[in-house]
Amino acid sequence: MSTVTFDTLKFVKTLEASGMDEKQAEAIAAAYRDASNDQELVTKKDLQVELAPIKVMLGVVMGGIIALVMKAFF
Numbered sequence: 001m002s003t004v005t006f007d008t009l010k011f012v013k014t015l016e017a018s019g020m021d022e023k024q025a026e027a028i029a030a031a032y033r034d035a036s037n038d039q040e041l042v043t044k045k046d047l048q049v050e051l052a053p054i055k056v057m058l059g060v061v062m063g064g065i066i067a068l069v070m071k072a073f074f
Contacts (some may be wrong), residue, residue: 006033 007067015025 006036008033 011029012025015028016022
């Protein structure tokens with residue numbers, strides 16, 4: 001899986017610039033960092049790997065349907 005970097009200092013400075021207390025801003029940044037570290041992100045490569053068998057099965061099914069249609073008409 002993939003990880004996303006999170007700039008806690010920039011996040012805290014943004015919250016402070018909006019008028020939030022420094023301790024509160026740091027607590028929110030820490031909570032957000034901890035919560036986001038628990039998530040698993042899916043990359044495009046992960047999806048491609050997982051979709052590969054489905055594409056093969058779809059090809060086989062479509063081939064079977066085409067063969068049945070051709071058999072019915074020819």
